[in-house]
Amino acid sequence: MSDTPTNLDALRQRIDELDNDILRLISDRATCAKQVADVKTKSDPDSVFYRPEREAQVLRRIMELNRGPLDSEEMARLFREIMSACLALEQPIKVAYLGPEGTFTQQAALKHFGASAVSLPMAAIDEVFREVEAGAVNYGVVPVENSTEGVISHTLDSFMDSSIRICGEVVLRIHHHLLVSEATLKDKVSRIYSHPQSFAQCRKWLDAHYPRAERVPVSSNAEAAKMIKGEWHSAAIAGDMAAKLYGLEKIAEKIEDRPDNSTRFLIIGSHDVPISGEDKTSIVVAMRNQPGALHELLEPFHRHQIDLTRLETRPSRSGVWNYVFFIDFKGHCDEPRVAAVLEEVRLRAAEIKVLGSYPIGVL
Known part of the structure; x- marks a missing residue:
């Protein structure tokens, strides 16, 4: 027992020393960021300061180097905030x-x-x-x-x-929560406000717990949170940020029907993003109305072994085309293999538009 205060004092002293090192290093990083801004401004007054591909590379590197005890996502979030603050010094x-x-x-x-x-x-x-x-x-x-x-x-x-x-x-x-205000009578809730998507994502829970409550769709969950402030019989479905912002109480947490709801x-x-190393490309393609149109569109991706991550069909907004496809796939349009596929698709399609190539989400 007699050793505990001494050991605790030593640990606290070590933490203070580490905090001093962290403070110095963050300040050094911020100074370097300002110097980067100066160099960019002198060489090109219209320079782009935020580089999505560079930020993605830094965060991936941090996650790869992390050895704990903080998990990699938590460590990346800390570095995200450091980079955000440093970037604010630039622009x-x-x-x-x-x-x-x-x-x-x-x-x-x-x-x-x-x-x-x-x-x-x-x-x-x-x-x-x-x-x-x-x-x-x-x-x-x-x-x-x-x-x-x-x-x-x-x-x-x-x-x-x-x-x-x-x-x-x-x-x-x-994560959706059922929220009430200080004016709400919790056992008298007869009206629930939320965005239509949220109602759909919580349908089973609402059917089981509030089958008779009126469901009033509004433009956003945050709008729903604002609306219940003066109504004694109303609740809202919204997330943590809205609950905190509008001072609401959660009477039921995580009421979404699927726990993996994302x-x-x-x-x-307005700018194209260079290659980051782990990228995704989104395109919209209009095909002519003919048999096998979808197969003709997708065949080059299969032959070049490019992984499609999403395919959506939307009705054409023009009488010229019948089918409009939104496609996401792995790879960057500046990669030779991807460029070859896009060229093949251009020859087969009525129209193709590259919406962008960008880093796959890190966090």
């Missing part, structure tokens, strides 16, 4: 996301860009696209598919007439 990034504040899309934006990015809520997905196209923001974040309910059609349709590029992706585990978000911008 703060402005990011538009599908709002209002407290949505899962905002959570995805923070996960991808870190807390030092300036995030701006937009009322609709097409507004996010417009802000990026106009140059009012550097990047946008939009949902594209959910593991339970499938593709978000509005996002795919927004790419049809846009010059916007896909610059990255982030996958977010989605949503994939796309990072959109």
Whole structure:
């Protein structure tokens, strides 16, 4: 027992020394980041400061080098925040996301860009696209598919007439909670607000626990959280960020029907992204209405052994084409094998549009 205080004091002293080292090294890194900004600005005043491929490479390297006891994802998240703060010294990034504040899309934006990015809520997905196209923001974040309910059609349709590029992706585990305000009578809940997708993802739980409650769809889960503040008989389905932001109580946690419920978000911008080493490409292809059109489209991918990760069919918005396919596959369009496949597809298709090549999501 007599040795414990001495050992504890020694450990605390060692922690203080390590903290001093960490502080010095982070400051050195921030100084280096400012020097990078100076070099870039002198060589090209219009330089792009945020490099998605470089950030992905750094995070992958950190995860590979990590030996614990913190797990690799947690270590990568710490480095994400350090890089976010250092990048803000070079040039703060402005990011538009599908709002209002407290949505899962905002959570995805923070996960991808870190807390030092300036995030701006937009009322609709097409507004996010417009802000990026106009140059009012550097990047946008939009949902594209959910593991339970499938593709978000509005996002795919927004790419049809846009010059916007896909610059990255982030996958977010989605946990829904039933939230109430201080004014709610918990045993009298007769109305529940949420986004239609959330209602669909929690359908079985709601049928079992609140079969008679009115389900009122709204534009976002964050909007649902705001609406219940003054209603004594209402609850909302939303996530942790909305609960914290609006000061709500969770009366039931993780009510989604599937425990692996996840949503994939796309990072959109105006620049192409160089090869990072582990990349994905997204294209949209219009095929003529003829027998075997889909087979003709996919055959080059099979022959060149390129892994397709997603294939979606959307109705054509033009009378010229009957089928429009959104395809994701592994590889970068600057790789010779991928370039060869895309050239073959161009010869077979009525139209092809490369939406972007970008790093596969690290976190």
